[in-house]
Amino acid sequence: MQPETPGPAGSTAPDAVPPASGAVDHGLPVNWTLASTTATRLMQPGPRTTPAAASALVERLRADSARAEGHVREVTGLGAGLPLLPADVLDRAAWARAAVAGMDALTSGAELPASPRPLRAVTSAGAGVQLGALLAYLGARVLGQYDPFGGPDGTGRLMVVAPNVHAATQSLDVDGAQFGLWVCLHEATHRLQFTAVPWLRDHFADLVGGLLSLQEPDTAKLARLPDAIRSLRSEKGEPADVLALVELLQGPEQRAVLDRLLALSTLLEGHADHVMDAVGPEVVPDVATIRARFTERRRGGGLVDRLLRSLLGVEAKMRQYAVGAAFCREVTDAVGMAGLNRVWESPETLPTRAELATPADWLRRVG
Template identity: 70%
Template sequence: MRSLERVQSVPTGSAATPPALETERGLPVNWDLARRTAARLVQPGPPTTRSEAEELVDRLRADAVVAEGHVRDVTGLGAGLPLLPADVVDRPAWAAAAVDGMAALTAGARLPRTPQFARAVTGATAGLQVGSVLAYLGGRVLGQYDPFGGAAGSGRLLLVAPNVHGAQRALDVPAADFGLWVCLHEATHRLQFTAVPWLRDFFAAEIGRFLSIADSGAGGLLNRMPEALRSLKESRGDALVMVELLQGPEQRAVLDRLLALTTLLEGHADHVMDAVGPEVVPSVATIRERFTIRRRGGGLLDRILRALLGVEAKVKQYALGSAFTSYVVLAIGMDGFNRVWESPETLPTRAELADPAAWLRRVV
């Protein structure tokens, strides 16, 4: 099979090394089942008239192009690149695109080969879980740039119209301002990946490396469980602490790099969407204040689900990454900040995100 690799052991001296494990590419997830599960479970969007929906879709499409122009002005990224449109979608379409993006992102993982029946059972279970998670997130995500989506995996910017409409009404802010504000965030993400040529492949390689490291055997996992439970209690239920401690040392090192990168990307986008200023988004201060409260809000069940799915950790990423970006931009300007995009070596570490002065001393 082309999807399998078998590496034979090579004798050294009088004794041969044990044969390497057979591996197979990609996660054992039934992606088709995930797609069908998400489509079945995702909730419909808030009620709206046909004319309201059409007006919103047209406005978001226009805002996406306008937003990227403003983001380029603020960041200095993307000069000479074409201004690309966004796809305005409903919740089921976003969930389907998210499944495709996850499949593409994790395709490079190399995991130990398992019997076909066991892989089928695992794949079905994982497909149901992935579909359920995406159905939940499908009611919350306002927009997303998928660097692996679209034609030939060249990237795709999605705006989820029902969620933008629902959030705008819940926050009671001007519709035109809010839609453009959301587009500013997603346009920043698109420029991060399109204007930084090495970032997409680096991100995919790190994901593949994290998933491929075989240090999650039962023995190591059980040995780490008591420490993880103690730390979970001490951290008052921070799910990210639990995730980190259940990883082995190699996985934890890769996870550190991934978390540092995603924290930078989210925080940078948050900084930019506000830095554009009231000249472009007149109610930006009100939107930010109310949106921050919304991020922290939700009922008990919703908060539990968000913690389990890592959404709470992502909220913390926004704040830490935005604070890092603001500190560096204030210290050396946006051109100086853009040194983070020079190479993987100039990216901040997790420790440096919390101590921007340390990054300045190392890189500048």
């Protein structure tokens, strides 16, 4: 699945002439093909195993992914009547190529100020290399992913990265069959979120497209940079991260959309974490041990690895899991899973970022 390189659609200006006022380019200036090839070339090889063991793992993960969604439906009450489909079990390079294609599809609707074609070509090449390097780093760590915009027809694709599941099983010293099913529970929950909630896919795409289309000139961001740095330095107790800096550099309109997008992604990740543990020891007997060791693994790593995770915003994502899962637990304790499912009724019933930290406020608002 090799994505095509998007051209500068939307710009009718000649190559050597700046675009007219109001002209736009559709989609991010990223050379998606270069991103894919860079990620593939830089990707670390997976752990060694025998062909027979690899084949057995692939088949087990395919079966587990469909079985996992059945358990998720029993716990959540969502998705009755939808088909139970297996995941695509991939190696690291195939995951990177799929991730590139999914990002291309997700951001294709963004409208950015048009730029001359030579400048866009240079910018897109640099962005393609950077994105490829990022995916090469993540490709050795991601266990699975549900891409709502992936697959041959663009309607969604559940992926599990077999070499990484195998490597994590070894490093955590846990039962391989249980761990693989546990991973599939998380990703199957994501698939169910988007397939059982009809409006969620378009809402998510609209938020991403809206945020990208509101990008300000670099001069406006540079003007806010000194204040942003001073604000980060003055914070006590919480380490500064890339996400915090990004938020401080946003204009008012951008910040409003970013808040909604972060609230949604925090809910999605926390809900998946909550559900994968709520399935319980009847399905995954060692769930408590797996969760404890996996949480420690998320926090661990060497100095360089921790630095990279901070720079890439991965640390902020880890906090999303914790905040979102705590929200889901508190709401479920108060009103049950059916009460928690009110978050999926409409975009208006989604919790805000403030409500995620104070679930009682969300409960009062939705009645």
